[in-house]
Amino acid sequence: MTDAALELSHGEHADHHDVKPLRKTAMWVFLGSECVFFGAMISTFLLYRNSTNDAPGVEIFDIPFTSASSFILLMSSLTMVLAHNAFENKDMRQTRIWLIGTALLGSTFLAGQIFEFTEFIHKGLTLPASPFGSAFYMLTGFHGMHVAVGVMLLAAMAILTLNGRLYEDRGLNVELVGLYWHFVDIVWIVIFTVVYLLQI
């Protein structure tokens, strides 16, 4: 019972005793900002989609492989929902299991991305190879970084369940990280469609 925000809005007349709206508002605002962030990178990619110079272009993509890793990332949204559900039911063991599951799926996706990048670099598609390469690595790289941050947050929360320090009212809470994680997934769906699938 230590959150100041709760105390701040405290008062006989105050009708918002809950801190969740505060943090959720801020998280939604942040995600709105992130939309523009990825939007700018996706626009850049579309602009440079055909500026491949002598380096490989979209034909280098291994669609089945990336589809598989995309599927894995999508499944992690499901496990995230399960984690949140378990947390709402105050079942810390289940919460921990699903959190770790989500983190593992996320890591698998990252591993796939690293593998993919290595392949591409091998075939001559590097960041300095062409504007296409620059735009591709920047977009997918920043998304990968978002996934990596998410994995770290999930892991941190899983650890916190161990010593019972995972509270709803702390900065690290399952619902907020869940929002973030779903957002990162949705962005990937857009990126996968625009970068890998779209034939222009």
Place this chain on the structure above:
Amino acid sequence: MTTTAEPQVIRSPGPRGIWGWITTVDHKRIGLLYGVSAGVFFFIGGLEALLVRTQLFGPNLEVLSADAYNQLFTMHGLTMVFLVVMPIAAAFTNYFLPILIGARDVAFPRLNAFSYWLFLFSGLLIYSSFVMGGSPDGAWVGYAPLSTQLTEVVRMDYWTIGLQLLGVASIAASANFIATVFTMRAPGMTMLRMPVFAWMSLVVAFLLIFSLPSVAIGLFQLFLDRNFGGLFYAAAAGGDPLLWQHLFWIFGHPEVYVLILPAMGIVSEVLPTFARKPLFGYPFVVFSGAAIGFIGFGVWSHHMFTSGMGPLAEAGFGVATMIIAVPTGVKIFNWIGTIWGGKITFNTPMLFSVAFIAMFVIGGLSGVTHAVVPSDTQQHDTYYVVAHFHYVLFGGAIFGYVSGVYYWFPKWTGRVLNETLGKIHFWLALIGFNLTFGPMHILGLNGMPRRTYRYPEGLGWANWNSVATIGAYLILVAFLVFVWNIVRTHFLAKGERVGNDPWDGRTLEWTIPSPPPVHNFDEVPVVHALDDFWHQKYAEDEEGRAVRMPALAGGAVTVDKATGGGDEGEHLDIHMPSPSYYPVLSSLGLVILGAGLIYLPWGFIAVGVGTAVTMWGLFGWSLEPITKEH
């Protein structure tokens, strides 16, 4: 902090003195920190401008080398936009947004501290470039590929990294303000009972949230081009330099409104107070502010009318730019409507607010001439544009903020600034300002381009340039008077002490002591109307004239005094967040990381250290209880 006569505020006894300021999470202290930092940067940026003006006093002068000139005008723009006007707006927002909506602090006090320290450290990082081989010299807009040209190895990296970090600070602050407005208003404080300043702060926060990511991407691209062989802006390899201009101005144009809207908010508070009338057309003023913000996202390309976008795009953006003049005009008519029929007293805050309107009208109208695309092809990138945006940002924004300083100074310190000095400041500033920037209209129309370190004889520019330079020194004198006024009033304690409500104000900040207690309100106020405090003091007679209500005839009345001592037990648990050094630590870590990025590859050491420090700060932060257990 607390006395027995007042309600008990529970806050773990934080450190005093300088460490107390460093670890503070009090929105009022953070507001003051923002204000003082912005003031110092204002003088640095002003001195840069004076050097620039001195060099331009006559044709072919050699006061500055071209290299020094380019650094100084770049840093002048960068400083005034990011280290002066934005933080001074943040200062007012921090200090007054929670009070105006009846809250005890912002939504996330530690995030607030983080934003401030990140802003300050980023500013210092950018300025450290002066001793590290030269400051950024590619203009504040940093057009690619000039900004990716690796002639001076790190100068423009200070700019890409510094702006990036400032952007993070602004995003954090904006999310914080939005959450504050949406969730922490006092009971009865509906959105349409919020003071206009609170509204404008909200609009600004949204503008930053949705515009900053665009320039962030652009800056990352420039950084990759400069340091990792990226080809985003390498024309020879198929990169497109215009991409940067789009990404920059999608941010840059809303940014203009970020700079001016809070000043408009302040003017909308000052005018009703000194005209003793409510703001004319409050909902129109609010919605025109929101409309300006919204349309502001659709006009960015009017900064690029000469870049070759094609006539269709140019026509569209030209007309959109004209449309934005409509809500702006609405604001001006409403301000005049506010003082029309009032009973106006001309204290210094009022003088600056009225001057704001007059100067902003000129700046706004010269802005409309830019929307006329063919004519803009003559004015673009000339001193005419310099004149235009200084009328908007100096005669507009800065005058508005100075008005705010005179208006709220008694609330900060309990002492009112000296009126005589204030009037000297005002007239010197007004005359100096017009002498400096008025002639620039003519210079621009007569063909003088911006960002030129010298000009030849025979083009008819010399005399007006001399006038402008003399005006600039007058501005310096004006603001020295201002500083002396502040020093004399507050630090030498010679200012007249005033009560809680020196101007017979209208909004909640005047109900609480000056300076306010750490928890702002002993009792969270219940709001019944727009300008609630005024309506506590005044009723209207059958003619619609204000009549002072006898019960509160004594003027400044605070709620707690009325409740008496018997209720003390009820107030006992006002918990305020404890001081924390994690915000400072996290922001310091980020800036170390940023500094490392400037000096790659060996800067990777600093990147590692910075990351570790940031992580330490963030984890400590998220696990630290906000209020210490008692």
Place this chain on the structure above:
Amino acid sequence: MHLHRRNRNRVTRLLLGVPLAAVAACSGSGPQSALEPGGPIARDIDNLWDLVFWMATGVAIFVSALLVWVIWRYRARPGDDREPRQVHGSSFIEVGGVVFSVVLLAIISVPTVRGLLDVRQIPTGPDVIQIQVTGHQWWWEFEYVDEVAGDGRTLITANELHIPEDRTVNLTMTSADVIHSFWVPTVNGKRDVVPGRTTNLTLIADDPTPPGQPIPGQCAEFCGLAHADMRIKLHVHTAADYETWVDSQLAPSPTPVEDTVEAAGWETFNAVCTTCHQVTLEDADGEIVTYGPERHIAADGFEFRSSFGPNLTHLYSRGTFGSGTFTLDRDHLSQWIDNPQALKPMNPDANDLATGRVLGMPDLGLTVDEIAEVVSLLETWR
């Protein structure tokens, strides 16, 4: 076209917007002023500006007068204890304000869009003089693509642009490095010169310029160190004079006769200067040789013939050098060759010809004698 010429003093007009009447005597418009148009396009723009200026001035005067009247009329007066009426607003005035501004803006927007479409039209046809412009840090290169010599060379010159009066000239422009902006205010507005792209600008000038008094212009987009010294001189000729000029420029300059000062200068020149500069000479046998590096810059399907420094074939036909910054005479030129950066701020240490990057002329380390010989040589290239 000549009939439309106006020559008003615009300064008085400007002062209405700027409260500075006291110092009015200090200023004339000057030769680089957008307010003194010397061609039909600039005049159209100026007419549009006139319309907008007067409307804006009208609004400014109206609002300012209203403001002054209101603060005077409603100032607090001693002895008046009555409080003001608490008026909260008026939808009538709000709607009126909106309608008022919309009408004014509509009046401006129609000629804006029409003028815009005119200004942006790219002229075509056999009568149009086609010139390709390359912006460099910090000088201009002009290639007259339709003026071809017998051996296939096109006419190339630098910094001083020559056009005939009353003819439509189409500039197709690109940049060799960063963004520049081509601007001669008296004939048209400015147009950015962007690497990797081409942009167009139409020039039409009314009258021939007096000899030695070209129309000034300059780069208007910040392009680094010597941005201020990236100037343009526009010479306008009668049709006949223009033809003469073209013919003289297409002809090669003479190779110096052996055992003269000029020949000594040529030895130095050929060893040092031709690293960056091109020059086309005709020797005693009538053989025409172009010395110096040739560079091609491609953008939008156009090919821009270029080099690393200005073409010097007819250097002494120009009145200025250093991109229109310095009077071309023996003294200035000697100083320049001795230490270019003393005259104009540049950054030649960053030059890298292999990647095509040139940021100005380096200090060549020539002796005083060598410089004198080179200057003597250049003086023969008229």
